[in-house]
Amino acid sequence: MSAELASLADGQTAPLLYLDGVTVSFDGFKALNGLSFIVGPGEIRSVIGPNGAGKTTMMDVITGKTRPDSGTVFFDGSHDLTRLDEAAIANLGIGRKFQKPTVFENLTVFENLELAQAGPRGIGRTLLAKLAGAERDVIAEMIRTIGLAGRERSIAGALSHGQKQWLEIGMLLIQDQRLLLLDEPVAGMTDRETEATAALVLSLAGSRTVVVVEHDMEFVRSLDTRVTVLHEGAVLADGSIDFVQSQPDVVEVYLGR
Amino acid sequence: MPGASSLLTPRGWAWFLGLGAVLVIGVPLLNAVPPAGAALQLPDYLVPLLGKYLCYALLALSLDLIWGYAGILSLGHGAFFALGGYAMGMHLMRQIGTRGVYANAELPDFMVFLNWKALPWYWWGFDHFTFAALMVVLVPGVLALVFGWFAFRSRVTGVYLSIITQALTYALWLAFFRNDMGFGGNNGLTDFKDIFGFDLHAASTRRGLYIASVIALGLGYLACRFIVASKLGRLLLALRDAESRVRFLGYSVDHAKLFVFTIAAVLAGIAGALYVPQVGIINPSEFSTANSIEIAIWVAVGGRGTLLGAIIGAIAINFAKSWLTGSLPEAWLFVLGALFVLVTLAFPQGILGLSAQFRGLRGRGRGAPPAPVPGEEGAP
Numbered sequence: 001m002s003a004e005l006a007s008l009a010d011g012q013t014a015p016l017l018y019l020d021g022v023t024v025s026f027d028g029f030k031a032l033n034g035l036s037f038i039v040g041p042g043e044i045r046s047v048i049g050p051n052g053a054g055k056t057t058m059m060d061v062i063t064g065k066t067r068p069d070s071g072t073v074f075f076d077g078s079h080d081l082t083r084l085d086e087a088a089i090a091n092l093g094i095g096r097k098f099q100k101p102t103v104f105e106n107l108t109v110f111e112n113l114e115l116a117q118a119g120p121r122g123i124g125r126t127l128l129a130k131l132a133g134a135e136r137d138v139i140a141e142m143i144r145t146i147g148l149a150g151r152e153r154s155i156a157g158a159l160s161h162g163q164k165q166w167l168e169i170g171m172l173l174i175q176d177q178r179l180l181l182l183d184e185p186v187a188g189m190t191d192r193e194t195e196a197t198a199a200l201v202l203s204l205a206g207s208r209t210v211v212v213v214e215h216d217m218e219f220v221r222s223l224d225t226r227v228t229v230l231h232e233g234a235v236l237a238d239g240s241i242d243f244v245q246s247q248p249d250v251v252e253v254y255l256g257r
Numbered sequence: 258m259p260g261a262s263s264l265l266t267p268r269g270w271a272w273f274l275g276l277g278a279v280l281v282i283g284v285p286l287l288n289a290v291p292p293a294g295a296a297l298q299l300p301d302y303l304v305p306l307l308g309k310y311l312c313y314a315l316l317a318l319s320l321d322l323i324w325g326y327a328g329i330l331s332l333g334h335g336a337f338f339a340l341g342g343y344a345m346g347m348h349l350m351r352q353i354g355t356r357g358v359y360a361n362a363e364l365p366d367f368m369v370f371l372n373w374k375a376l377p378w379y380w381w382g383f384d385h386f387t388f389a390a391l392m393v394v395l396v397p398g399v400l401a402l403v404f405g406w407f408a409f410r411s412r413v414t415g416v417y418l419s420i421i422t423q424a425l426t427y428a429l430w431l432a433f434f435r436n437d438m439g440f441g442g443n444n445g446l447t448d449f450k451d452i453f454g455f456d457l458h459a460a461s462t463r464r465g466l467y468i469a470s471v472i473a474l475g476l477g478y479l480a481c482r483f484i485v486a487s488k489l490g491r492l493l494l495a496l497r498d499a500e501s502r503v504r505f506l507g508y509s510v511d512h513a514k515l516f517v518f519t520i521a522a523v524l525a526g527i528a529g530a531l532y533v534p535q536v537g538i539i540n541p542s543e544f545s546t547a548n549s550i551e552i553a554i555w556v557a558v559g560g561r562g563t564l565l566g567a568i569i570g571a572i573a574i575n576f577a578k579s580w581l582t583g584s585l586p587e588a589w590l591f592v593l594g595a596l597f598v599l600v601t602l603a604f605p606q607g608i609l610g611l612s613a614q615f616r617g618l619r620g621r622g623r624g625a626p627p628a629p630v631p632g633e634e635g636a637p
Contacts, residue, residue, distance in 0.1 A: 063505060065501070085504075086501070086504035086505055087504050087507050087508060087509050087510070090504070090505050090506060090507035091507040095505070096505045098502070102499050102501075102502045103499075103502075104494065104495040104498055104499055104502070105498055105499075106494050106497075106498055107491055107494060107495060111491050112495075114488065114491070115488070115491060115492060115495055115503075115506060115508075116506055121506075121507045121508050121509070122512075123489065123509070123512045123513055123516050126487070126488050126489040126492055126508070126513075127484065127487050127488070127489040127516075128487070129487065129488040129489075131488075171506070175506065175507070
């Protein structure tokens with residue numbers, strides 16, 4: 001059992017996300033190698049690591065896209081995520097923003113949010129769905145939050161890269177998920193957009209649990225949260241950004257380059 | 258294109274009802290009222306021909322629902338059409354009664370010829386129209402449900418799905434060719450006499466079947482519009498473009514695909530059932546792989562992801578086919594092939610996208626993705 005797990009046993013609140021000994025290999029290459037990773041409810045956690053450290057694979061395991069070869073993955077205490085498919089995991093309250101912004105390019109900004117909005121997901125209910133006034137208001141509010149006011153009828157494919165990132169974050173928020181996995185949320189953003197994104201993520205602290213995977217050290221620094229450094233599919237260091245940046249092995253594998 | 262979120266716009270309804278009235282009332286009147294040979298008289302042979310085009314239009318419409326909106330390029334869609342046609346054909350065979358060549362009240366002619374002694378169990382019930390009508394809907398629907406369940410659950414998409422749908426229709430083609438399957442083998446089912454007691458060769462019966470085809474196409478169009486204008490319609494476009502994103506939103510991609518695939522198969526079956534009494538025959542050639550590919554060409558030429566384009570494409574190409582196969586038979590396949598290449602390369606949005614294209618707009622119609630190359634969709 002890792003030190004992290006032991007510290008958790010000290011009587012802190014029950015974790016929302018619990019990964020222990022997770023191993024995933026692709027053709028012999030171990031993308032994750034006995035990874036243990038725990039996030040408490042309401043926490044905001046940054047995950048950094050060099051290319052190939054297993055960050056995206058970890059997201060894939062949590063969201064059901066990839067099945068681990070071994071190890072346990074639990075959400076909210078009792079839900080074994082290794083036994084569920086993507087849609088079921090999403091419906092448990094785990095949302096994901098992809099590394100490459102993935103919005104529905106042929107739908108408008110409004111329609112993207114309409115599909116993402118929390119609500120029934122069955123086919124019949126979707127076929128007969130009528131958008132209530134209150135739901136419309138929530139979408140309009142979200143469009144303002146993500147800075148796309150006036151663009152609700154634009155086709156999402158016509159948005160700039162940064163705007164797509166924001167739209168996807170908006171889709172996650174309106175989905176009303178408890179755990180948000182953000183894979184490089186500020187990639188391709190201008191400095192101002194990056195600042196605004198950091199403010200948005202920080203405003204979620206307490207109400208949502210957020211795991212941010214990011215390359216942009218300035219962004220991670222501005223979040224100023226606990227940082228987990230991954231390397232070769234396992235945790236290399238864990239602590240504040242200043243602490244991990246002072247670790248010689250972290251500097252060697254990642255920050256020093 | 259009508260507004261996306263309402264069934265039809267007021268103008269759309271005016272067009273729909275106006276065109277419907279012309280087709281339901283105008284065409285039969287032009288056929289029935291003026292004396293034969295008069296300038297304005299619509300010749301008798303044209304009525305079932307128009308009816309046939311409308312059945313093809315309904316078939317194309319159903320393919321557009323799954324291809325244009327959900328990105329499922331079925332190249333075996335003709336199989337569902339043919340199954341609906343066979344179900345109707347079996348009913349019409351039973352209606353022949355003792356008027357067959359062998360005057361056998363119990364067995365259709367081809368079974369007498371094969372020396373069969375009793376009617377196979379799967380022919381039971383087809384004496385009754387209601388049972389046959391139920392089978393027209395159920396057989397294609399259940400096959401699509403089972404086939405789709407396996408295919409979508411295993412996440413077969415794009416060109417791989419197209420290939421297995423081709424295999425499906427090919428397998429059925431081989432099976433229906435066999436005499437011992439009990440569906441008339443190579444010759445299929447033909448020599449029909451009447452439907453509901455009305456002579457199938459009478460001009461009035463043909464007008465009736467034609468009107469039924471117009472109504473079926475109209476209702477089919479409204480049903481498809483209802484689906485694509487709903488939130489589910491937007492979900493289909495979403496999963497066509499980014500399937501895994503839809504999964505992470507918590508929707509079941511498999512269920513959504515299965516739903517439209519089954520609906521499309523049922524519509525195709527109904528089209529086949531209306532087609533058979535108007536052309537007077539159903540045989541295994543309807544299962545041929547080339548037939549199914551042709552349906553996709555109608556949709557591509559008309560403009561996929563528009564519903565209306567599928568109808569226009571099916572009617573325009575079949576009109577051209579009737580005319581060309583009459584005047585220049587050997588040229589037809591070359592024309593069809595050239596048309597498909599031309600549309601794919603030069604007019605990716607088909608006939609319906611032409612005006613937008615010539616206006617120099619990028620014209621990214623929501624339903625019309627940039628390049629309709631078969632099999633390209635699916636995996637984003």
